[in-house]
Amino acid sequence: MRHGSYAFKTDIGMVRNHNDDKAQIAMNVNGEVFLVVCDGMGGAKRGDLASQIAIDTLVDSFRHKRKHHLVATNRSWFTKAAKKANSAIYEYAERNPEAKGMGTTVVCALISGDHLYTANIGDSRCYMLLKKNKLKQLTEDQTYVSFLVSTGRITEEEALSHPDRHVLMNALGIFPSLSLAFNDYEYHGESVLCCSDGLYNQVPLDEIANILSTDERCDQKVDSLVAIANSNGGSDNIAIALWECISND
Numbered sequence: 001m002r003h004g005s006y007a008f009k010t011d012i013g014m015v016r017n018h019n020d021d022k023a024q025i026a027m028n029v030n031g032e033v034f035l036v037v038c039d040g041m042g043g044a045k046r047g048d049l050a051s052q053i054a055i056d057t058l059v060d061s062f063r064h065k066r067k068h069h070l071v072a073t074n075r076s077w078f079t080k081a082a083k084k085a086n087s088a089i090y091e092y093a094e095r096n097p098e099a100k101g102m103g104t105t106v107v108c109a110l111i112s113g114d115h116l117y118t119a120n121i122g123d124s125r126c127y128m129l130l131k132k133n134k135l136k137q138l139t140e141d142q143t144y145v146s147f148l149v150s151t152g153r154i155t156e157e158e159a160l161s162h163p164d165r166h167v168l169m170n171a172l173g174i175f176p177s178l179s180l181a182f183n184d185y186e187y188h189g190e191s192v193l194c195c196s197d198g199l200y201n202q203v204p205l206d207e208i209a210n211i212l213s214t215d216e217r218c219d220q221k222v223d224s225l226v227a228i229a230n231s232n233g234g235s236d237n238i239a240i241a242l243w244e245c246i247s248n249d
Contacts, residue, residue: 002033002111002148007219008241011178011226013198014234020047020104021196021239022055024207030067033111034059035241039196040173041103050089050104051171057085058108067112071184075111078119082106082172082180094150103171107139107194111243116187119180121172124239125200129191133213135205138183189245198236202229218244 012019020040027033038054061081068074077233085106093099105122118126118233123141130136149152170179189241191212200208203225211224222240229238 002031002245004033004245005031005218006119006243007217007222008035008037008228009222009226009239010221011198011230011234011238013237014230016237018048019237020217021198021237022048022051023194023239023241024055024059025241025243026059026062027065028065030065030112030132032065032067033061033109033243034062035109035126035192035194035243037107037194037241038172039122039198039237039239040102041104041168042099046093046096046099046102047104049055049099050102053088053192054104054106054172055087057081057088058106060111069113071115071117074112074115074117074184078108078110078117078182079180082119082121082178086172086178087176090176093173101174103173105168105196106172108139108181109192109194109241109243111187112193114187115123116185118183118185121170121178121180122168124155124196125195127193127195127205127208128185129193129212133206134151134208135193135209135212138185139185140181140183141167154219158165180236190244191196192243195242196237196239198234198238199225199229199240201236202232204239212242 008023029097038049039053107124110117120139
């Protein structure tokens with residue numbers, strides 16, 4: 001069982017009228033840790049509801065989850081839980097015309113023993129803090145600009161200011177079916193951060209790593225990250241979920 005501390009928080013930012021971001025961390029009876037962040041799309045079209053449905057569905061599925069040791073079985077659990085959330089969002093929008101087009105990004109991290117599993121749809125990210133204060137991005141953005149970078153059409157530097165950098169190639173709840181990216185990593189007690197683009201687009205990664213490497217409490221670090229994102233413009237909602245491992249029994 002992993003022992004640690006954690007904190008999660010969302011903030012409306014300095015520009016938006018709605019806070020469509022959601023974040024949560026939970027633990028189950030198996031001693032597993034689950035982080036999830038959602039960035040709702042739609043604003044007045046109920047992006048906040050889409051992200052809340054996703055969070056509620058995924059966390060409920062996690063609380064009833066059995067502990068699996070096979071990577072394929074955990075992948076199957078992630079897929080089943082995401083499909084359930086996708087259907088709930090899509091069907092709500094079908095029944096309620098004012099919510100038509102609502103959807104959300106989602107990034108999840110599951111810590112189970114010496115494994116860390118990630119799943120994502122859209123451009124919310126999961127990072128692991130490595131030695132020497134280095135952040136490793138564990139998920140790949142499902143955006144048009146990320147596609148352009150991966151195919152060599154633009155450079156990573158050009159992507160930072162590309163006019164279409166916010167265009168998603170995938171989201172939860174928009175279509176009846178979904179495509180989920182899944183990864184499996186060895187886990188040795190590193191700090192794990194899930195966040196929406198409202199954080200990583202406003203705060204340089206080396207600054208995020210420096211905050212995570214301080215001796216502050218988990219909640220203080222999350223508060224500091226939100227404050228810096230807002231002081232740098234706060235152009236979007238911000239969602240953060242942070243887990244720090246204390247010991248491994």
